[in-house]
Amino acid sequence: MTRLLDIQNLSVTFGGLHALKDLNFHVDEGEIVGVIGPNGAGKTTFFNMISGMVTPSSGQILFEGESMIGLDPNQVTQRGISRTFQNVRLFANMTILENVMVAQHCRTSRGVWGSLLNTKGFRQEEKEIREHGEKVLGFFGSRLIGYRMDQPASVLSYANRRRLEIARAMATKPKLLLLDEPVAGMNPMESAELTDLIGKLRSEWGFTIVMIEHDMDVVRDVSDRVVVLDHGETLAQGSFDEVSTNPEVIEAYLGRPLEKRK
Amino acid sequence: MTAASVPNAAPALLPADTSIDWNRITRFGGLLALGLVFISLAGMPLGLNQRTVIEPVLSLGYLALMWLPFLAGYNVGNEIVLEGMEATKKGPRDLLGGLIVGAIGGVGLSILVLLIDNFDLRDPLVNWSPQLLEFLNFENGVGFGSWIWIPFCGLLGLAGASLQLMSQTMRRAVMTVILAVIVLSVFEFLIIDIVDPLKKVLYAQQGGLKWGAAIVVAILAAAFSLFGREPISQVRSNYNDATGPEKSRQTAVLIGLSVLALIVIPMFTGKITQELLANVGIFLLLALGLNIVVGLAGILDLGYVAFFAVGGYTTAVLTSSNRGEDWPSWFPSEIHWVLALIATVIMAGIVGLIIGAPVIRMRGDYLAIVTLGFGEIIRLLFLSDWLNGYFNGAQGITNIPPADFGIFEIKGTDPRSVFYLVLFFAAISIYVSWRLERSRLGRAWMAIREDESVAEAMGINTVNVKLMAFVVGAVLASFSGAIFATKVGSIFPTSFLILVSIIILVVVIVGGMGNIVGVIVGAFVLIGVLGGPKQPGLLQEFSEYKLLIYGALLIWMMLKRPEGLVPNARRSRELHQDEFLQDAWLKGEVDDAVPDSGDVDGTVAPA
Numbered sequence: 001m002t003r004l005l006d007i008q009n010l011s012v013t014f015g016g017l018h019a020l021k022d023l024n025f026h027v028d029e030g031e032i033v034g035v036i037g038p039n040g041a042g043k044t045t046f047f048n049m050i051s052g053m054v055t056p057s058s059g060q061i062l063f064e065g066e067s068m069i070g071l072d073p074n075q076v077t078q079r080g081i082s083r084t085f086q087n088v089r090l091f092a093n094m095t096i097l098e099n100v101m102v103a104q105h106c107r108t109s110r111g112v113w114g115s116l117l118n119t120k121g122f123r124q125e126e127k128e129i130r131e132h133g134e135k136v137l138g139f140f141g142s143r144l145i146g147y148r149m150d151q152p153a154s155v156l157s158y159a160n161r162r163r164l165e166i167a168r169a170m171a172t173k174p175k176l177l178l179l180d181e182p183v184a185g186m187n188p189m190e191s192a193e194l195t196d197l198i199g200k201l202r203s204e205w206g207f208t209i210v211m212i213e214h215d216m217d218v219v220r221d222v223s224d225r226v227v228v229l230d231h232g233e234t235l236a237q238g239s240f241d242e243v244s245t246n247p248e249v250i251e252a253y254l255g256r257p258l259e260k261r262k
Numbered sequence: 263m264t265a266a267s268v269p270n271a272a273p274a275l276l277p278a279d280t281s282i283d284w285n286r287i288t289r290f291g292g293l294l295a296l297g298l299v300f301i302s303l304a305g306m307p308l309g310l311n312q313r314t315v316i317e318p319v320l321s322l323g324y325l326a327l328m329w330l331p332f333l334a335g336y337n338v339g340n341e342i343v344l345e346g347m348e349a350t351k352k353g354p355r356d357l358l359g360g361l362i363v364g365a366i367g368g369v370g371l372s373i374l375v376l377l378i379d380n381f382d383l384r385d386p387l388v389n390w391s392p393q394l395l396e397f398l399n400f401e402n403g404v405g406f407g408s409w410i411w412i413p414f415c416g417l418l419g420l421a422g423a424s425l426q427l428m429s430q431t432m433r434r435a436v437m438t439v440i441l442a443v444i445v446l447s448v449f450e451f452l453i454i455d456i457v458d459p460l461k462k463v464l465y466a467q468q469g470g471l472k473w474g475a476a477i478v479v480a481i482l483a484a485a486f487s488l489f490g491r492e493p494i495s496q497v498r499s500n501y502n503d504a505t506g507p508e509k510s511r512q513t514a515v516l517i518g519l520s521v522l523a524l525i526v527i528p529m530f531t532g533k534i535t536q537e538l539l540a541n542v543g544i545f546l547l548l549a550l551g552l553n554i555v556v557g558l559a560g561i562l563d564l565g566y567v568a569f570f571a572v573g574g575y576t577t578a579v580l581t582s583s584n585r586g587e588d589w590p591s592w593f594p595s596e597i598h599w600v601l602a603l604i605a606t607v608i609m610a611g612i613v614g615l616i617i618g619a620p621v622i623r624m625r626g627d628y629l630a631i632v633t634l635g636f637g638e639i640i641r642l643l644f645l646s647d648w649l650n651g652y653f654n655g656a657q658g659i660t661n662i663p664p665a666d667f668g669i670f671e672i673k674g675t676d677p678r679s680v681f682y683l684v685l686f687f688a689a690i691s692i693y694v695s696w697r698l699e700r701s702r703l704g705r706a707w708m709a710i711r712e713d714e715s716v717a718e719a720m721g722i723n724t725v726n727v728k729l730m731a732f733v734v735g736a737v738l739a740s741f742s743g744a745i746f747a748t749k750v751g752s753i754f755p756t757s758f759l760i761l762v763s764i765i766i767l768v769v770v771i772v773g774g775m776g777n778i779v780g781v782i783v784g785a786f787v788l789i790g791v792l793g794g795p796k797q798p799g800l801l802q803e804f805s806e807y808k809l810l811i812y813g814a815l816l817i818w819m820m821l822k823r824p825e826g827l828v829p830n831a832r833r834s835r836e837l838h839q840d841e842f843l844q845d846a847w848l849k850g851e852v853d854d855a856v857p858d859s860g861d862v863d864g865t866v867a868p869a
Contacts, residue, residue, distance in 0.1 A: 051719055074723045077720060082720075089716045093712060094712065098705055102706060102717075102720065105706050106721030107721075111703065115697050115701030115702070115703065126702070154835075172721050
């Protein structure tokens with residue numbers, strides 16, 4: 001297996017606060033990695049940093065062997081890393097179809113002249129954008145397609161917004177998909193279904209996935225490997241069973257038993 | 263509760279409150295009094311008094327005061343009726359309310375009369391004058407003037423309130439009559455300019471509708487309102503209900519007819535109308551360009567006039583025989599207008615890039631302030647001593663020749679030719695806006711307007727895409743500048759004040775940001791009726807109060823209809839998110855209510 005993402009000795013500081021400290025992390029191609037950790041552990045900062053929204057203070061990020069330090073978020077997406085957001089951030093007043101169409105911006109190229117002259121190439125590209133958009137929406141069953149496609153994203157239910165966000169990230173044609181709490185706010189049935197779909201994202205679409213998640217059932221079901229972050233540091237790594245029995249991890253989540261504290 | 267059960271719910275009407283709302287009455291009365299005093303002291307009644315509306319009864323000056331109590335009287339009886347609530351039965355209570363509100367307003371004017379009579383505040387308030395006193399006294403002495411406004415305004419308030427008691431049809435008829443008479447008399451010049459023979463029929467020698475004519479107009483308007491409305495609303499609802507190819511066919515017919523009208527009408531009208539249309543066109547071009555920058559890409563550019571100036575000056579330098587002396591001899595001079603236009607467009611694009619590159623990295627308020635600065639810098643450069651040898655400073659560049667196209671010439675003395683040229687470029691601008699909005703670039707602009715950080719995370723190079731909007735806007739503005747220079751024949755830095763930027767922005771906002779039809783309507787209504795920064799509009803008498811009216815209109819629009827006269831569907835959704843969601847929920851379009859458990863079966867697993 002080739003190494004897709006390799007993060008070496010990475011630190012991020014906000015003022016005096018070390019959000020991430022000397023982090024080492026890697027993802028192999030075709031892997032699904034779950035990132036867990038208590039609140040404030042630095043999980044979202046970790047995603048922000050990979051996707052270029054936060055610049056690390058030291059260390060190295062290699063994606064397919066090339067450094068990603070200093071790239072703008074749009075260049076990161078261009079290279080093939082796409083993400084969703086913990087607090088769903090859709091383009092609420094654009095239609096559902098437009099949300100996935102606009103995400104293909106960096107994979108397409110026709111500019112002002114194409115659209116003004118309505119060239120054949122332009123029409124062809126628009127058609128392809130539309131078709132690919134419908135394809136990613138179709139991944140979630142009938143919920144996001146049909147008459148729904150032309151409705152603004154703001155009418156969607158919470159769970160469907162999460163689905164649309166994943167669809168939008170898929171539409172950018174990434175190699176690596178970063179999912180930030182994909183099942184948060186879903187009921188058990190919905191999250192079981194989405195767990196299945198995350199598996200399919202790898203098997204059918206060939207994405208490598210890094211996922212932040214608090215729902216341990218989901219993490220157990222889909223992750224090949226689990227990384228535990230706490231206070232900006234890697235606490236443990238390994239299969240779910242290894243990690244979930246690790247006393248340090250339990251301590252980070254549940255706290256130290258009273259008698260030990262003395 | 264599911265969405266379907268809502269409309270079936272029995273309407274439990276709450277009883278209406280029938281007591282008199284003194285709080286509301288005094289508030290309206292107080293505001294009315296302030297408004298009347300403000301209008302008087304702003305000089306409107308005196309300034310407009312020369313114009314007669316209906317010979318010999320009513321002048322525009324008195325009308326400037328009279329509409330306000332009428333409106334206040336009507337509005338005090340207005341109420342918001344929510345679903346499930348019973349509307350109050352309109353009755354004496356509302357009439358009394360209107361009467362009192364009007365009377366309180368009248369008290370304001372009475373006090374003003376007494377104050378003007380006894381104190382001299384002419385120093386800070388220029389209109390605090392004996393003439394104003396005369397006017398307010400109906401030239402009958404202070405004794406008369408000090409009380410007459412109270413019953414007079416009271417009656418106007420009563421008249422306004424009585425509208426509330428009428429049925430919808432009657433109310434519409436009355437409003438149509440009032441509007442028809444006022445429009446016909448205020449737009450006297452335009453109407454004579456279009457249909458000359460009407461002058462003798464309708465208007466008195468010294469201006470104003472003849473009172474006989476006014477009665478005829480009123481009857482016709484009432485007849486139209488009562489009987490002519492049906493077919494029109496039929497046509498309109500046909501259009502609204504049509505879908506698919508039928509709708510696009512009707513739209514095409516509509517557009518075709520309006521274009522035809524715009525081509526044909528100027529052939530039969532006099533110079534005033536043509537001049538007016540040409541001015542509207544020049545500002546429409548600017549507004550269409552700004553609409554791309556502000557309406558589509560969401561970049562609040564307050565220095566848009568810079569590109570208008572660059573367009574005007576580039577054309578002037580290249581075509582005029584009287585440009586600055588420091589230009590090197592090899593630099594092309596007095597070239598043909600079309601060549602100059604090409605150079606102008608390129609120049610505007612370059613300037614757009616130069617100004618845009620540093621500005622575009624900023625967001626929101628910061629960006630607005632910086633563009634404001636650049637707008638002024640460009641004007642000051644043209645004005646400066648440093649570049650005096652190139653642009654003649656404050657003397658400006660004169661002797662800009664007409665654009666010669668062989669069979670026809672475009673020059674300022676023939677406003678019709680200018681209008682046709684503007685129409686051509688407006689068509690180009692409209693096409694550009696329309697195509698771009700529905701392209702990959704348009705979607706990217708939309709996404710940036712919604713959430714710039716997410717747009718960037720989704721792979722949009724926000725800097726490039728925004729810069730593109732800036733440059734397209736600059737090029738469209740330069741068209742307008744080139745035509746402006748040729749039309750006026752000379753060009754000065756004072757033509758490019760910051761006021762121009764602001765007025766174009768107001769046109770876009772009032773018309774409906776992001777909507778091409780809205781921008782066109784905005785340009786016709788504001789530039790056509792009120793006038794541009796220096797160009798007179800239809801209401802020439804109002805030109806002194808133009809900015810006052812612009813300001814008042816802008817405030818009113820922001821409060822009551824922030825999406826503009828002809829709103830862009832998406833933008834009004836942004837502004838009325840809650841209401842929109844409520845409507846969608848009532849129609850059962852929001853899927854929160856449906857159990858969300860896969861698309862095959864609707865059953866929820868037991869927890």
